[in-house]
Amino acid sequence: MNTLPNDTKTAGWSEFKPTALLVLADGTVIEGKGLGATGACEAEVCFNTALTGYEEILTDPSYAGQIVTFTFPHIGNVGTNNEDIEDLAPAKRAGAVGAIFKADITSPSSYRAAQGLDEWLKSRGVIALCGVDTRALTALIRENGSPNAVIAHDPEGKFDIPALQKRAAAWHGLLDLDLAKEVTSGQSSVWTEKPWVWDKGFDEQSQPEFHVVAIDYGIKRNILRLIAGLGAKVTILPATATAEDVLAYEPDGIFLSNGPGDPAATGKYAVPAIKELIKTDIPVFGICLGHQMLALAVGGQTKKMHQGHHGANHPVRDDTTGKVEIVSMNHGFAVDAQSFPDGVEETHVSLFDGSNCGLRIAGRPVFSVQHHPEASPGPQDSHYLFRRFFNLIRQRKGLETLPEREHAA
Numbered sequence: 001m002n003t004l005p006n007d008t009k010t011a012g013w014s015e016f017k018p019t020a021l022l023v024l025a026d027g028t029v030i031e032g033k034g035l036g037a038t039g040a041c042e043a044e045v046c047f048n049t050a051l052t053g054y055e056e057i058l059t060d061p062s063y064a065g066q067i068v069t070f071t072f073p074h075i076g077n078v079g080t081n082n083e084d085i086e087d088l089a090p091a092k093r094a095g096a097v098g099a100i101f102k103a104d105i106t107s108p109s110s111y112r113a114a115q116g117l118d119e120w121l122k123s124r125g126v127i128a129l130c131g132v133d134t135r136a137l138t139a140l141i142r143e144n145g146s147p148n149a150v151i152a153h154d155p156e157g158k159f160d161i162p163a164l165q166k167r168a169a170a171w172h173g174l175l176d177l178d179l180a181k182e183v184t185s186g187q188s189s190v191w192t193e194k195p196w197v198w199d200k201g202f203d204e205q206s207q208p209e210f211h212v213v214a215i216d217y218g219i220k221r222n223i224l225r226l227i228a229g230l231g232a233k234v235t236i237l238p239a240t241a242t243a244e245d246v247l248a249y250e251p252d253g254i255f256l257s258n259g260p261g262d263p264a265a266t267g268k269y270a271v272p273a274i275k276e277l278i279k280t281d282i283p284v285f286g287i288c289l290g291h292q293m294l295a296l297a298v299g300g301q302t303k304k305m306h307q308g309h310h311g312a313n314h315p316v317r318d319d320t321t322g323k324v325e326i327v328s329m330n331h332g333f334a335v336d337a338q339s340f341p342d343g344v345e346e347t348h349v350s351l352f353d354g355s356n357c358g359l360r361i362a363g364r365p366v367f368s369v370q371h372h373p374e375a376s377p378g379p380q381d382s383h384y385l386f387r388r389f390f391n392l393i394r395q396r397k398g399l400e401t402l403p404e405r406e407h408a409a
Helices: 056-060 117-124 134-144 159-170 220-230 243-247 263-277 288-299 384-396
Strands: 021-023 030-034 037-046 066-070 098-100 127-130 147-155 189-191 193-197 202-205 209-215 234-239 251-254 284-289 303-320 323-336 344-350 356-361 366-369
Touching: 021 127, 021 134, 021 159, 030 098, 030 117, 030 147, 037 098, 037 127, 037 134, 037 159, 037 323, 056 066, 056 117, 066 134, 117 127, 127 147, 147 159, 189 220, 193 284, 202 220, 209 384, 220 234, 220 323, 243 263, 251 288, 251 384, 263 288, 284 288, 284 384, 288 303, 288 323, 288 356, 288 366, 303 356, 323 356, 366 384
Parallel strands: 037 066, 066 098, 098 127, 209 234, 209 251, 251 284, 284 366
Antiparallel strands: 021 030, 021 147, 030 127, 037 147, 189 234, 193 202, 303 323, 303 344, 344 356, 356 366
16 A cells, blocks of 8 residues: 655644634624734724725725625735725725635736735735635624624734623724714825826826815725816815815815714714805715715704615616616715705615615705715716716806716717
8 A cells, every 4th residue: 555755644634723803792703814914903894795996995984993894705816006095195094994805815916916915904904804704794794783893813813702802892883983083184285186097097187177175084086086087176175174274275166075984973073164165156066974964064864874885886866867877885874865954855866775875955056975976886877976066166157067978969
């Protein structure tokens, strides 16, 4: 009988030793293989159904205070690069604090890849684990709502589970939490970069026709690029900017950005400024958190959602046109359309659950949407909203308006 040399014999079965844990507030412990940064942090767990765009998702400041479970099993295949980052100041690491994958991260396979996902996660301080049944975790979130949790990574697999369970149970969660102050720009700045063009990169807006002031509650780069691409110089102001701060720049338009946390908490200082701004005849456009705080400013209410909307395949109907668009969503709070006072109209509705996705003020050049039109999942179903904003600016200046749909007759 032939036998293998001693040094090539198959080792006996060994017990898997987890190097990362997800510990839910109810005491549930989910084991996996650690990736990215080491350590532990508290956050809310959500799931995202997008098949692509993991780098944009993880760097979206709206995900601050959250751990993203990716339902698509293979994350990391195309690596990472510096062009797809969405947060304005990467050094601040504004975005998701944790990530959960089903499969191991493979070596990147893309001509645009500059770094593998694991090393990139380390550089961003994002704690991750793989080897998890993400279907089961997603089903748990759908059934019970987005749980508070602690995600922990130790290469030696040494964990004080009772302490982590206690820490998860004690975390206050996102309700009443203002995170915009943590992710916003620290000072004013000017943005001129236009949208990315394949094989060319980014161009600069060197001859702007308009001036837009963007209040940064956690703004994404591609929003700024689309505004610049339509002919505007963009001045970015921090979340705490007052109406006087904004109006001092004599803007042609005002943009209220996306961002993380509870809109009611951020609204304590942001809503008074927005109330003053909408009294002017300057066009105002809001996205995501900006939409929610605009709703608060006009007398509406917001509420925490059961599981939130996180994905790139959400159908939304624009009731001003009757058209349906496929959009990107990322929000755990929603506007209650039933709370709108007279003069405020619901413009967009989610076809998944009927929740509010847009509003406008009758008789004023002010509107907003809950979804992310810049994320291009349709791929460009919602870009018309930026053109709608610019048409309000053009109307105010007595200029000819443009077709909302770029290829419209």
